[in-house]
């Protein structure tokens with residue numbers, strides 16, 4: 001129960017609703033238990049009439065009054081049972097909502113590394129399935145526990161009042177029932193978890209094949225994927241059948257145990273009536289009703305126990321993430337406006353998850369308003385430099401200074417707010433093109449959006465779509481070409497008018513002519529902004545104030561276009577090669 005303590009703050013938050021819920025439950029049960037008493041006394045009236053103890057008129061009026069009471073008690077119990085669900089189950093929905101928000105908010109502050117070391121499916125599971133299991137504890141488990149306690153307390157008073165011996169015999173099979181249901185519930189849960197796991201494998205497999213459908217089709221491997229799906233599906237079917245087997249045992253077992261209890265009541269009650277230990281025959285009917293009313297709550301004790309165990313395990317998994325601290329911490333509480341001077345002083349960086357040393361002793365200075373181009377082979381560490389400027393990771397050695405302040409001492413949100421980042425792999429949300437561009441600046445007007453799209457040379461493409469800027473993009477923007485996606489992504493960054501602009505090889509899918517036009521616009525737009533362009537093309541780098549060439553995490557060349565084409569090395573080689581390609 002230690003993990004579940006996390007929920008106490010929510011119980012406290014909704015304490016008034018819960019207290020009302022408890023009262024309502026008690027009232028509902030008290031009224032529900034009137035029925036057996038009234039049925040018992042009705043049978044006594046009938047028996048008295050047949051034994052000539054009362055006259056016909058008295059018999060008739062007493063019976064009618066009893067029937068009216070039964071109807072009245074049932075109506076009141078029904079209304080209060082409805083209200084019981086409306087209070088306690090509603091509270092569980094509120095807590096579920098709060099807990100989901102708490103987890104989501106926490107996910108948002110966790111660092112990139114957390115997302116690298118945990119699978120998306122796991123993150124999703126903890127916020128959906130695990131929260132769902134915890135809700136069963138704060139809702140149904142709590143409600144059934146109050147229900148059972150109240151029902152037992154009230155019923156016991158009534159039963160002992162009628163016959164203590166018969167009460168003992170009636171209650172005897174109930175603990176056995178509870179233990180059996182507990183064992184069965186555990187088995188059901190175990191098998192349900194196995195079914196859930198197999199379902200999630202099945203859906204992950206289908207999701208992946210749908211996302212990669214073009215690869216599957218172009219390689220003609222549909223039959224192979226069909227067989228694999230069929231195999232996974234068959235495995236799932238078998239697991240579902242195994243689950244159904246134990247589920248099917250649940251109700252027959254209940255019926256069997258209720259039957260045994262009823263037999264005991266009839267036999268022991270009958271014997272006691274014959275021997276005169278029970279005065280009225282109606283008591284036997286009353287006890288039969290108690291058995292039927294108490295069996296389900298007793299069965300729920302076993303069920304509730306296993307619900308609590310599951311909730312405990314789920315909450316433990318949730319707490320594990322909630323307790324995870326972000327690797328990147330914001331130490332400056334005050335906002336720190338950024339001008340845009342960037343300096344790397346002997347920076348070395350090792351990725352914590354792979355231990356790859358991506359940067360080795362890298363130093364450069366970039367004054368605010370100037371442009372730096374970074375070139376180098378794949379895997380040489382270009383994107384890593386951009387990630388470090390956005391403080392997606394903290395460095396292991398050296399110093400990164402922004403406006404002469406160590407990056408970790410700046411307010412994290414001010415730093416990121418001042419950056420417009422265009423990633424290598426353009427990611428667009430399943431939303432309209434307009435909203436995807438506005439993502440960079442929520443209060444942007446339609447004119448701002450159009451201007452940004454024009455500067456990114458994507459406006460003409462957008463207005464060619466039937467719905468123009470309102471065109472909805474599918475998952476990962478599948479309706480756009482690679483180059484169009486890159487340009488929408490550029491528009492998203494420049495609309496923000498940030499002080500620092502980071503372009504990570506974001507013109508790779510654009511033809512050289514469009515690239516030229518975009519670069520021309522960027523020269524105007526980035527005049528007074530610190531800009532870093534990562535590229536594999538000399539054409540993107542040549543206008544930069546400084547160019548650095550990376551190899552294996554180290555700077556091997558640096559200078560400007562003029563100086564570098566006059567020095568033998570990677571840049572000159574690339575320039576000559578790309579120039580001859582252009583001439584061809």
Ligand SMILES: Nc1ncnc2c1ncn2[C@@H]1O[C@H](COP(=O)(O)OP(=O)(O)OP(=O)(O)O)[C@@H](O)[C@H]1O
Nearest residue numbers: 351353354356358377378379380381382383384385
């Ligand atoms: N998130 C990461 N976790 C672990 N290792 C990484 C991560 N990102 C990059 N690396 C490794 O760090 C090295 C530098 O990668 P980086 O992405 O900075 O290269 P790059 O020059 O931008 O490459 P490209 O031109 O292909 O984009 C590579 O060896 C890469 O495998």
